[in-house]
Amino acid sequence: MGVTNFAALQPQNKVYWSKKTWEAARDQMFVNKFLGDGDTAIIQHITELTQTEKGTQVIITLVADLIGDGVSGDNWREGNEEEMEAYFQEIQVDLISHQVRNKGKLAEQRSVVSFRNQAKNRLSNWLAQRVDELAILTLSGIGYTYNTDGSLRSGSAFPSLSFAADVSAPSPKRYLTWDGSNLIAGSNAGITSAMVPKYKMIVDLMAYAKTHHIRPVVSGGKEYFLVLLQPGTLAAMKMDPLWQNALSNAAVKGDQNPWFTGATITVDGAVIQESNKVFTTLNAPAGSKWGAGGLINGTRTLLLGAQALGFADIEQAGDSWNEKTFNYGAQTGISVDRFIGFLKPKFYSIYDKSTEDFGVIAIDHFLPNAGQ
Numbered sequence: 018m019g020v021t022n023f024a025a026l027q028p029q030n031k032v033y034w035s036k037k038t039w040e041a042a043r044d045q046m047f048v049n050k051f052l053g054d055g056d057t058a059i060i061q062h063i064t065e066l067t068q069t070e071k072g073t074q075v076i077i078t079l080v081a082d083l084i085g086d087g088v089s090g091d092n093w094r095e096g097n098e099e100e101m102e103a104y105f106q107e108i109q110v111d112l113i114s115h116q117v118r119n120k121g122k123l124a125e126q127r128s129v130v131s132f133r134n135q136a137k138n139r140l141s142n143w144l145a146q147r148v149d150e151l152a153i154l155t156l157s158g159i160g161y162t163y164n165t166d167g168s169l170r171s172g173s174a175f176p177s178l179s180f181a182a183d184v185s186a187p188s189p190k191r192y193l194t195w196d197g198s199n200l201i202a203g204s205n206a207g208i209t210s211a212m213v214p215k216y217k218m219i220v221d222l223m224a225y226a227k228t229h230h231i232r233p234v235v236s237g238g239k240e241y242f243l244v245l246l247q248p249g250t251l252a253a254m255k256m257d258p259l260w261q262n263a264l265s266n267a268a269v270k271g272d273q274n275p276w277f278t279g280a281t282i283t284v285d286g287a288v289i290q291e292s293n294k295v296f297t298t299l300n301a302p303a304g305s306k307w308g309a310g311g312l313i314n315g316t317r318t319l320l321l322g323a324q325a326l327g328f329a330d331i332e333q334a335g336d337s338w339n340e341k342t343f344n345y346g347a348q349t350g351i352s353v354d355r356f357i358g359f360l361k362p363k364f365y366s367i368y369d370k371s372t373e374d375f376g377v378i379a380i381d382h383f384l385p386n387a388g389q
Contacts, residue, residue, distance in 0.1 A: 034137065035338035038353055041141035047294055048152045051243065051321070052328065059234055059243055059376070060152070060326045063108065075108040077327035079364045079375055106362055108329040109180035114354030115143050118343070136351040144355060149294050151175070153245075155359040156326055156377055157296045157317045158186040165294055167301030180358045187379040190229060190369045193222075195382035200225060205307040205381040208315050212383040214250050216260035219287050222320055222380060230368045231322040231376060233286075243321040244287045249386035250318060251291045287320075295319065297384055307381070316384040325376035329358035 043049050051059040056078070063075055117136050153165050161175040161184065175181065186192075192203030197212040200221045226233075226242055233240035254260045263284055282289040297316040298306040307315040339352045362375040 031338045031340075034133065035353070038137050038141045038338065039144070039355065041137065042144035042148070045142060045145035047145075047149045047292055048328075057234060057323050059321045059323065060328050061324050063327060063329045064331065066331065075110055075329040075331065075358060077106050077108060077324070077360060077362055079106070079324060079362055106327070106360060108327050108358040108360040109183060110329050110331055110356050110358035111179040112354050112356055113144075113147065113174075113178070114352055115140060116350055116352040118348055118350035120348070132349060133351065136353075140351070140353045144353070147175075148357065151357075151359055152326060152328065153294050153296060155184055155361050156319055156321070157379060158184065158361070159296055159317075160184055164300070165296050167296070167298035167306070180360065183360055185361065185363070185374075187377075188363065188371070188373040190366070190371060191374040191378045193225070193378065193380045195380055197383075200380070203379065203381060205315055208308040208313050208381060208383055210313060210383055213385050214246075214253050214318070214382050215257045216254055216263060218380070218382070219244065219254070219289070220285060222378070223285055223287055226320055226322065226378060229373075229378075230366070231320070231378065232324070233322050239286070241283070241286055241288050244289050244318065245295050245321065246289065246291055246318040247295045247297060247316045247384060248291045248293060249384050250295075250316060250382070251289065253385040299384070314384045315381055318380040318382065320378040320380070322376040324362060325374075327358075327360040327362055329356075329360075331356040 048060055052062040053060070054062055054064075061077060063077060066075060117139060119132050150165055151161065154161060154163065159165075161173070161178065161181045162170055164170055170176070187203060189203075193200045194203050194205065194208065195201075195212055195214055195218045197215075198217070200218065222244070223242065231242070233242055235241075264282065295316060295318065298314050301311075304311040307313045337354050341350045341352070342348065343350060361377060363372055364375050365371070366373045
């Protein structure tokens with residue numbers, strides 16, 4: 018029996034709803050503020066496929082510094098060129114999707130439209146939250162079996178994503194621990210509650226990044242690194258007299274000072290950004306946290322330079338917004354999906370003489386103000 022359904026979407030309408038959902042998700046994403054198209058961005062946003070010898074792939078390209086000394090005077094130049102070392106790394110892409118279904122019969126078209134709006138809002142928020150979580154876990158070198166609060170994911174499809182196997186622990190020269198006074202080689206096994214973050218941690222971290230030639234982001238002719246940290250970490254540093262002195266003397270005076278406004282703080286070339294999405298062990302079970310006996314709450318602060326992360330976001334040819342009716346039209350369901358992929362790039366550092374993470378340094382330390 019044929020029926021007429023004026024509420025059904027045409028193909029162009031599906032594209033519209035799909036684009037609006039992703040636009041809303043992008044607006045909500047914490048990592049959106051760090052996205053950029055080129056190799057100068059902290060998170061390189063790749064939206065196009067590249068044709069390679071192996072076929073069509075999503076590629077991120079890293080170019081190492083030159084190491085030769087060139088030629089002097091009028092000495093012969095031809096044949097003495099230095100080949101630029103480029104590292105091409107493929108970002109695996111997979112499809113993430115989620116669905117919602119209403120509970121009762123839709124009596125008129127208006128209710129259909131209302132349900133679509135509600136679905137767009139909820140699904141865009143889901144996309145934003147999951148993209149943020151996957152980005153932070155990838156940067157931190159934490160597997161997708163975990164949430165960013167240290168708890169285990171239950172019944173999650175994320176550990177089976179094609180790019181989940183590419184998540185790697187911080188490389189040796191990009192992994193540090195703050196012991197309360199100094200940055201030392203990375204390990205969270207010996208973390209204690211005495212290892213409270215201080216302003217000196219930021220100062221030493223900036224020096225370490227520059228010494229190990231992490232490529233900064235350049236804005237207005239100045240070089241910057243982004244430091245992502247937990248609110249509890251920033252709260253502890255605000256109690257440090259050296260931090261208070263640096264901020265009050267270096268920042269704008271008056272009620273526009275970041276101390277009073279709560280805005281992002283820039284100090285010593287470090288753009289300090291707090292977020293509760295930064296990895297912690299807050300909800301990890303006792304015995305699985307850090308320190309002796311796995312009982313200490315810790316967090317993994319991140320310093321990010323250029324091309325710290327590759328984010329593949331590929332527009333798919335088919336519909337990514339799909340609707341379906343159930344129970345003779347009494348219920349309607351909506352599914353949204355997106356092709357994405359993440360990769361923390363690695364390269365052979367000519368300065369460290371080892372293969373390292375290209376643009377991120379992980380720093381483990383005690384998490385103050387965590388109610389422990």
